[in-house]
Amino acid sequence: AQSVAQPEDQVNVAEGNPLTVKCTYSVSGNPYLFWYVQYPNRGLQFLLKYITGDNLVKGSYGFEAEFNKSQTSFHLKKPSALVSDSALYFCAVRARISSGSARQLTFGSGTQLTVLP
Amino acid sequence: EAGVAQSPRYKIIEKRQSVAFWCNPISGHATLYWYQQILGQGPKLLIQFQNNGVVDDSQLPKDRFSAERLKGVDSTLKIQPAKLEDSAVYLCASSLAPSGTGQYNQPQHFGDGTRLSIL
Numbered sequence: 001a002q003s004v005a006q007p008e009d010q011v012n013v014a015e016g017n018p019l020t021v022k023c024t025y026s027v028s029g030n031p032y033l034f035w036y037v038q039y040p041n042r043g044l045q046f047l048l049k050y051i052t053g054d055n056l057v058k059g060s061y062g063f064e065a066e067f068n069k070s071q072t073s074f075h076l077k078k079p080s081a082l083v084s085d086s087a088l089y090f091c092a093v094r095a096r097i098s099s100g101s102a103r104q105l106t107f108g109s110g111t112q113l114t115v116l117p
Numbered sequence: 118e119a120g121v122a123q124s125p126r127y128k129i130i131e132k133r134q135s136v137a138f139w140c141n142p143i144s145g146h147a148t149l150y151w152y153q154q155i156l157g158q159g160p161k162l163l164i165q166f167q168n169n170g171v172v173d174d175s176q177l178p179k180d181r182f183s184a185e186r187l188k189g190v191d192s193t194l195k196i197q198p199a200k201l202e203d204s205a206v207y208l209c210a211s212s213l214a215p216s217g218t219g220q221y222n223q224p225q226h227f228g229d230g231t232r233l234s235i236l
Contacts, residue, residue, distance in 0.1 A: 004159075032222045043121070043208055043227030044160070051222045090159050094221055103173055105225065107159030 002027040004091050004108035012114045013081050021076040021111045023091030030096040033074040034105070035065055038088040047089075050074060061085070081115045088112050119143065121228035123209050129234045135197035138231045142190065142211030148172075150225060151184055151194050152208040160208055166192065167214055199235050206230040 003026045013019045025031060032051055036044040048059025055067045065076045074091060091108045122141040130136050142149050148167050152160035163182065165172040168189040177184070181200070186192040196203055210225040 034224065036227075041229065041232075043210070043229045044225075046224035046226070049222060049224060092159075096221065103165070103221070104162045104176075107161075109157070109159050 002093055002095060002104075002106045004093050004106055006089075006091055006108035006111045008111050009109075010112045010114070012116060014116050015083055016080050019076075019078050019081045019085070019113065019115070021089050021091075021113060023074045023076065023108060024072050025074060025091070025093040026072065027093050027095045032094045032096055033065075033067060034092040034094075035059065035063070035074075035076050036090045036092065036107075038090065038110070044090060047076070083115045083117050086113055086115045121209055121211055121226055123207075123228035123231055125231055126229065127232050127234075129236065130199055131236045132201055133198040135195065136199055136233065137193055137195045138207050138209075138233075140192045140194070140209030140228060142192075142209070143226055145213070146211035146226070147189070147214035148212045148223070149186055149192050150210040150212075151192070152210065154206040154208055154230070156205070163194070163207075196233075199233075201235050204233060204235045206232050 005024045034049045035047040038044045047063050048057050050057045050067045058064045063078050065074055067074050088110045090110050092105050094105045124139050150165050151163045153163055154160045163177045164174040164184045166186045169186050184194045208227050208230045210227045212223040212225045
């Protein structure tokens, strides 16, 4: 079964500093990988995805993520954090060749990012 | 473009009562999803529709949950009877469904959800 691990429940970073939110995954075959952000009392918003090709993916609001196949990781990064980036971040995975339950998008448990002024 | 619309935003019921949620996806999105998000967890897929057909309902507790998407647009999710453990946010999402493997890498667009509290 496919799975996603976000090892940190909480990440704190000072405004202006770089941020990293970690994600590792397990899936049969090659993955599609996604990052979503959730603000309080709102639904999830899509940030970026990895399909194939360049391991560094750029997304919305200055976020980027690096796909590392050997480490089965897809960490979210931003060079300079803003207070407005404070939110709950979810990593998600789906198998490239999808059948049965592998068709589902499997989410991690989320990482609460707090950017301190 | 208009986003995914859900109603109601909040619902409080007593256990063993019934409740229904409504979702209107983004126009043109053939695929519709219902997720359950329990506090402190990521969303868990309950059911996925493509047009008005069910693609995956393997995690839907069918003894109490039901969902339909009769005309391939709007959808309703019903719980009857509700249990205490059903307290959660119910999220609807939609996505494009191009042919081939492209359908599996489409981003999903989420509504703001319905927060259900069971007393």
